[in-house]
Amino acid sequence: MNRSIGSPLDRSISPGGASDFLQLDAGDAPRGGLSDWLARRIRSAIADGRLAVGSRLPATRTLAADLRVSRGVVTEAYRRLTEDGHVAGRGRGGTVVVAVPHAPIRPSPLPGRDGGASPEGLFTTPPDLGVFDAIRSAPARIDLSPGLPDLAAFPRAAWLRAERSVLAGLSPADFGYGDPRGTPALRRAVAHWLSRNRGIPADPDDVMIVNGTAQALRMLVDVLRADGITDVAVEEPGSLGVRQHLRPLGTPPVPVDAHGIRVDALRATGAPAVLLTPAHQFPTGVVLGGERRRELMDWARDGGLVIEDDYDAEHRYDRPAVPALRALLPEHVCYAGSVSKLLAPALRLGWLLAPPAYRDALVDAKRLIDLGSPALPQLVLAHLMESGDLERHLRLIRRHHRRRRDAMIGAIREHLPGAVVHGAAAGLHLMITFGTEARGGPYGVLPDAELATAALAHGVKVHPLSWHTQRPQPPGLVLGYAATGTAEIAEGVGVVGRLVRGEGPSV
């Protein structure tokens, strides 16, 4: 860059290089960075209000003369400000301030939890709707929260390839408002996927595309409430997030034992509907047994509605696939699935297969919520499903997940020998409960909320089992392994082990 006034000597013999405009003095600029300096000074003048939006910057020739710098210096500074979106060239109107610059992106506090995402009280106060955002934004070295697949393996190249192909094939009308139930291509691809991978005979007309299981639950809540339903029974233990999304419906808890939900206890609640995770119960990992399935189907035939959250059915390691309840009794089972655990939660894409009686009302619910899901990601996903790319991806991450699961089991054996491991044959997480040899707490161990708090304070995120229970239960932890490398898994479980033994984590 050409600098007209170069040396200290020049400045000493001249009072020049200064301008009325913002009282700029080019003598303040660091060597060789005049444009940078000028852009920075203007930017901060915009930020603190000295230069208002709409005000015009001096002409480059004028400012360059005032500052005794080359005109190229000023032009370059204006170019950078224009690129940033802070100023804009207006032809004969000159260069005008158009936007106030903002501080660099910072994790701004989220509402909920007393207005901030501070980890204080995260596990020891009753969890509110913001609790998952709070744990997500809490700083930690190692994240063993459950619910994520291997995100580093996201098939970026295949996604981009599919997107190119989709964009090339669209008609103008495809960019307009679409069928609120989803694009025909994805509804067909999902029907194929569910036939192929989950044994569910599905017609595309049975499939509604939604923005993830959370949205499916929200739509069901709207429809069930309008139908006079006030309670949906849930598994105990069972997902905190699911219970939150069923609000304002009541969620009577029904115990889960080694064979899954106790259908006799479900009957006893009198609830007209139940939400289940039959393929891999959350958080215990139990598979709903054959006898229980039959009992449940009898309950459904008597008028009960089953909501099947098939959240991680595609992830299994040491056992055969578990058929979906939807395949047995489609008229009584509302089936929800998503790509959150197949690809990425950030896609916010899922599907809902409803009993015929609820279909029209669910389409209206979807219309009111957003008029339909975004079309492009739907079409890209359809492409990945039909091309085999998604199955290839699933095989790849299954290998990663299995290795990470094995690493976690090994680390638990080493660092938490008194812990009992549950649900390891499938899924993306383990549940552990503690034997009585551990210290303190009502069940002979540290209360799990305190354990999770201590772990977070030492840089490790875990879910206390008590988050996922409505009634007092023996303490435990829910540990995700799928999104974390094996070394971090070992380190994280090591920290938990030392905390359980009452040792400092650095020991």
Add this chain to the structure above:
Amino acid sequence: MNRSIGSPLDRSISPGGASDFLQLDAGDAPRGGLSDWLARRIRSAIADGRLAVGSRLPATRTLAADLRVSRGVVTEAYRRLTEDGHVAGRGRGGTVVVAVPHAPIRPSPLPGRDGGASPEGLFTTPPDLGVFDAIRSAPARIDLSPGLPDLAAFPRAAWLRAERSVLAGLSPADFGYGDPRGTPALRRAVAHWLSRNRGIPADPDDVMIVNGTAQALRMLVDVLRADGITDVAVEEPGSLGVRQHLRPLGTPPVPVDAHGIRVDALRATGAPAVLLTPAHQFPTGVVLGGERRRELMDWARDGGLVIEDDYDAEHRYDRPAVPALRALLPEHVCYAGSVSKLLAPALRLGWLLAPPAYRDALVDAKRLIDLGSPALPQLVLAHLMESGDLERHLRLIRRHHRRRRDAMIGAIREHLPGAVVHGAAAGLHLMITFGTEARGGPYGVLPDAELATAALAHGVKVHPLSWHTQRPQPPGLVLGYAATGTAEIAEGVGVVGRLVRGEGPSV
């Protein structure tokens, strides 16, 4: 393709070419299409249940021998079925049926409107939630429905370029669950955009990303109801779709005159909130005048909540930009905008800037609805906004829109000389009302619902003004021009003109 048994003579001297498997007889196949025929027969056997999912197909060698065709014929048929996703090779397990084939995609009937999307009664029965899907899927040569920009100009190349750049820059955590308010990059880009293009000083923390204005309204309905609000006043005439999305709130109508909404009449309703389209009133195109703005701001300072639907503010032709109400009184104005009219409704992306008092509750509402909008399209949009690509696109489509608007005005002058044109200085549509020289109807003209019905029967989609009114109003039409070529615009308006004059459309 090699066909082992070729001629009628071969068959006549041999009972062969038949198989136990599905009672196939290669003699039934058309000449030269053996693989096709075989694949089709197997497909239909899967469809009608003769071949169940899980059942194994005969080995290629065996079936070829039975049918007396070359093995290549069978291999090719199996390959096609595999590509379709109906069968899958299982190594030593052979080739297995994995999915029931579906009928080719057909426009399946949407719920609502008596279960079908038939145009019967579309305009003459009270419009339900499915009415826009019904008109969208009704067959027609020319679509003059309002609300769409030029969709053929969607910047596919820029979108794909931005997507490539976004995918390359993401960290694994970006594929996980995100901030329910939207990605920081898009919230910042929207803040810049609104500062630059709408004169709204906005901080990224003020911005929530939503799936279009429809979702913003739905979130507001949830939050306002929880706040005890039961009514939101709306403009009269005013958007039918907006009124539908405010359900179950009451929507007392407030008359719009040449200066916009009558604030005295708004006060008289006693409603604590009002939804407005101040920059280009829908459907009249009126701009909210300066005096009315002052009255409205007084009303808001007295405790009223203004919901500003800035639905097409970026599209103007013959007039200066109209400042947003949000820029004047951010504590009392909830501002909603979207890319539906800048880029494409299929993206389902928009933004909501709420008064501080409602912010936390709106974040909770968004969490319950879908936990946040999909991340990838948000990041691509942010890229387009910050790179200047979106502004370039806007300049391009503005030129197209202006040309189409002029074509529509010309066609109206020619074919509908008695019609009064409203709101032509901006937007994506015109409103026309009829003078008294036209025939029939309570206002001296054909009732507009009948006119729209007749137009649709003759292949032209228009909105009757009566859709967008709650009280009896003089008849009119709302005509979109932005998404339609000039020749079709002229033809469509010509059809309407002949119908108004009582002539057959082919005259």
